[in-house]
Amino acid sequence: MMDCERALRELEAYLDGELGAPAQVEIERHLLGCTSCFDRGEFRLRVREIVRRKCGFEAALPDQVAVRIRRIISIEAEGRPGG
């Protein structure tokens, strides 16, 4: 079972695409159910995108990870009560 402490500890590896498939799914499930970890994940993602845009080097996310995270963000945005 993924708790916040573990989710945050593995967030960097997740964003780097270094987690295996089961851990990836676990952390995504946690992010969808946990606003505070989700916000942190989204924050990190945005920081990386800004760094990538400014520096253009390997702070870049692996493409498949970026796609997964964007999908989670859009699911979260649609699911948020009261807009």
Ligand SMILES: [Zn+2]
């Ligand atoms: Zn959490």
